[in-house]
Amino acid sequence: MSANATLPRKDLFDLPEGVIYLDGNSLGPLPRAVPAHLAEVVTAQWGGHLIKGWNEDDWMGQPGRVGDLVARLIGAPPGSVMMGDTLSIKVYQALSAALAMRPDRRVVLSDNGNFPTDLYIADGLLRHLDRGHELRVVDPEAVEGAITEEVAAVMITQVDYRSGRMHEMERITKAAHRAGAVMIWDLAHSAGAVPVDLAGSGCEFAVGCTYKYLNGGPGAPAFIYIRPDLAGEAQPALAGWMGHDAPFAFDLDYRPAPGIERMRVGTPPVLQMSALEAAMSVWEGIDMADLRAASVALSERFIAGVEAACPDLRLASPRDPSSRGSQVSFAFDHGYAAMQALIARGVIGDFRAPDIMRFGFTPLYLDADDIDRAVGVLAEVMDKRLWDHPEYRRANRVT
Amino acid sequence: MSANATLPRKDLFDLPEGVIYLDGNSLGPLPRAVPAHLAEVVTAQWGGHLIKGWNEDDWMGQPGRVGDLVARLIGAPPGSVMMGDTLSIKVYQALSAALAMRPDRRVVLSDNGNFPTDLYIADGLLRHLDRGHELRVVDPEAVEGAITEEVAAVMITQVDYRSGRMHEMERITKAAHRAGAVMIWDLAHSAGAVPVDLAGSGCEFAVGCTYKYLNGGPGAPAFIYIRPDLAGEAQPALAGWMGHDAPFAFDLDYRPAPGIERMRVGTPPVLQMSALEAAMSVWEGIDMADLRAASVALSERFIAGVEAACPDLRLASPRDPSSRGSQVSFAFDHGYAAMQALIARGVIGDFRAPDIMRFGFTPLYLDADDIDRAVGVLAEVMDKRLWDHPEYRRANRVT
Known part of the structure; x- marks a missing residue:
């Protein structure tokens, strides 16, 4: 140790x-480590290696590599967290995949302490699907009691962005699972702020951002976690080429990558992610x-x-x-x-x-x-x- | 002049x-302008202004401001192009909005010279909607003849990523409109490469990326264009908080911004976009x-x-x-x-x-x-x- x-x-x-x-x-x-590292990525990697950076500097592996750094802080095993896009997009992916796992249920349960974009994204997704889903938004204290067998997915932010009130992850996840619902945690105000034990909680999905307590810089990429036993069957709603099993085969048909890689969508933001990667060094030994x-x-x-x-x-x-x-x-x-x-x-x-x-x-x-x-x-x-x-x-x- | x-x-x-x-x-x-500008954004703006950068440095307005720089190169009026996310996400947004404009039609027409991610995203979207849509993929030469009154949207990439073959934008757009279809152009290999007259073409949507001919760096953000008369009615499939009419009111209900701003989703990648913003300076006077x-x-x-x-x-x-x-x-x-x-x-x-x-x-x-x-x-x-x-x-x- x-x-x-x-x-x-x-x-x-x-x-x-x-x-x-x-x-x-x-x-x-x-973080002091960011400026020099980012300058190196810009000048030596992009400027010097040009297109070869994708392989020589492993830009391609960066979203998973950085995902592993985040994973350690949220109690997730290596290979279960993928970086990319924004938290709004990751909420969309997680909720879409969750609904596909419970095709016979029609309620998404959230609370009014959730950050509004989660509710907007959920509402937009349900209207888009147009299959009679309901977004049911209750008071934070009422969440546990509102988890019924109608509920396809419980989607809440662990820590309220206004009050700091924190939901009990293990208890609510258990309640969701007792009712047969899929559990999605938004860790925007948890990752790097409080101990999180995703694996121990048994939740199916988690999402979060990295510009708050993880100090990744303005617009730093988001993350998504899928419980490892489910990653191979989760349906990616945004089926982009970077989540394809073989992106550079340029097949005309989509075939999702076997695991968490399928939650990648488009070309990753290498510069932005490099700032985050350097920023994660402050967590060494913490x-x-x-x-x-x-x-x-x-x-x-x-x-x-x-x-x-x-x-x-x-x-x-x-x-x-x-x-x-x-x-x-x-x-x-x-x-x-x-x-x-x-x-x-x-x-x-x-x-x-x-x-x-x-x-x-x-x-x-x-x-x-x-x-x-x-x-x-x-x-x-x-x-x-x-x-x-x-x-x-x-x-x-x-x- | x-x-x-x-x-x-x-x-x-x-x-x-x-x-x-x-x-x-x-x-x-x-571009030589990038390293110094990006270092300034990292050190003086993020490091020095911290959270105040969103207002003091107008990070909030950056996606539209950079969009205007791109707009000039693709024949689009100021205020009609918004930057953000990846091209895959922007394809999803454009196609979703297009299908909502033609609710009674069930065919999306594309060609097999399209970049695969466009086809993956379209296929994923149609499966997700599950309303009997068909993604019809024909040879590039057959596109014009295949535009029938069944077609809700024609979605093609103007310049083929393998052969460089270029579709005639005006002619195909006219054919789409004659049949009552919505036209979506992917300009990944057009923006900064060939003259494009989006406004003159009359097309409803265009999308593209900025890491190719626009030299924005690996993972530079994508763009989306909506014909100005339609921007106020296009339905954003990914209803994120940055596309809300008043993001900082933190309303529980989503109300899209009046124009192209509604195509914003989550927090914009400020560092990545700053590299692009500096890179766009090479186009001055071109x-x-x-x-x-x-x-x-x-x-x-x-x-x-x-x-x-x-x-x-x-x-x-x-x-x-x-x-x-x-x-x-x-x-x-x-x-x-x-x-x-x-x-x-x-x-x-x-x-x-x-x-x-x-x-x-x-x-x-x-x-x-x-x-x-x-x-x-x-x-x-x-x-x-x-x-x-x-x-x-x-x-x-x-x-």
Whole structure:
């Protein structure tokens, strides 16, 4: 057993001087390994090897190779995760394949804490199929009770993007399977944020993105997981040439690759994926249990500090850390303006309508001192009502 | 009227010393503007601005902004082209929307010179819809005659990836419209290669990729065009949040954006798209008619040279340049080994089974002297039967 890496590892990130970045749940910061690696891929590989890069630099194998790096962090075996496209596309693929596994059922169950694009994609797919399917959207707390034998697929995001509320993966997956439904997890706010045991959960599909806690950069590719025993029978809705059993045979007929490779669609984004591949190096030696412990400690410290110093803010996340992902939200009527004032002072979080101030906790590059400083700045913003100060309002274009 | 740029513009490309690159029809070489711009986006924008890059650096507007640069080269008005995803995904979107426009028709017409992924995607879509559609694939010469009133959509690639044979866009579009069919053009081998007049053709949809003649780099994003009068009614099959009328309202219900924006799906690949955006600068001042004239001159020179010097090679492209795109193919039984020997000597083309040696002509970075030298090397390879020489076979792993 190798020694675990210590947290934080601030030296691996290029964060602007003086900034405390609490928005890694939206877009992770730049890992220092990225610029040189990406420059090498652009200049030496693309520029120098030209078309030969597909083989010499194994661009072709990159989506699976990077998939294995992600797999380790989400409890998936090597060869079960494929990178590519966007999370929206991967949701479409997973849900299409799930419905094909339950042709006699007509309900897709989700919750209203899901990220909207998952619901849009599901709704679009069901209208497209036009076979009388229903997208049934319930409150997050009602999901388990709503899993009936009508349900073809349960499709939910584990960690709510607004509140940070976290579903119990094993319990809901078991409930889905008891009712004979296929389980699809969206790990957008889980991968790299909380320990995930996909294999242990037994779920059929999982999807996620890599520009949040995995720090892959703006527009980094998504991933899809299929439980290994099902990968050979999952029907790829988007039957692109890269998922063909022999892409370079240029057959006129489609024949899916034997395993997870069939979830590839078109030509992979080599440059974008190379940034991600370099970014994944920050995870070497990190044990997700250690990361989770650090994340909970930072979050608890933040909540205690804010509640002591900012009585106007109301905790909008579960108080029990075991029911939270790696973010904390506070509700405040003037949250948008307050967040702008906070950002102007170097503490970067974000805002989600109508009144949610979000803060992400990422132990790879945050420590207790950062949290205390962030609380101090937030307290000053609130105490001086900076969010209501005309100068701030002008500077931050608050209207 | 501004002066046109002169061709070639070799100084704008970073080509390896001594290489003659005749494979820009597969992957364009590195424009010199890319590395510095991409490094700036990575370090100053992502690294420095973090989440604020979406607004401060207008990452959000990039897919439309780059789309306008592509639009100019394919005869499309500003605001009618959107970048994103891969060509396979864009084919799926275009064909889905086309079928929704002709709900009472059940035939999709294509030809067997189409790139396989278009056929795979179409076949997958029709199986997915399961409404009795037929994908009818005819010989390229038979397309026009096969456009009957059963046909919902004609979906063909203008320039054949193997032979370079080029369909007449205006004529086939007219035939499709006479029969009441929707016309979809795949411009993978047309954009940046030949003059295209999308608006003049009246076609409903066009799609294409940008890593070939547009030099956007490996995995550069695709594009989709919708005729402006139809953009507001085209049904997006992949209803992702970036195509929503108000993505950041996080509504639970999908409401498509009013125009071409609705063809956006997920979070755009900012880094990959930034490489493309910089690469598009090589087109400033280029008139596509000038480019076409230079392309024809280079291709004719190559054909004449090869036919004079290499009697074993048989022209596998149309002899009439007006029926060809910007590539020339020769058939040869030992084409694979011969191409390997050619590449080992610095002349890079490629090979497509069973016996096609492909050569792309890209006047942005090729001149008559390059062509003459390429012909000379090819003649030597053929004359000395280098492709059959044990040393070459070992070095190039020809088995």
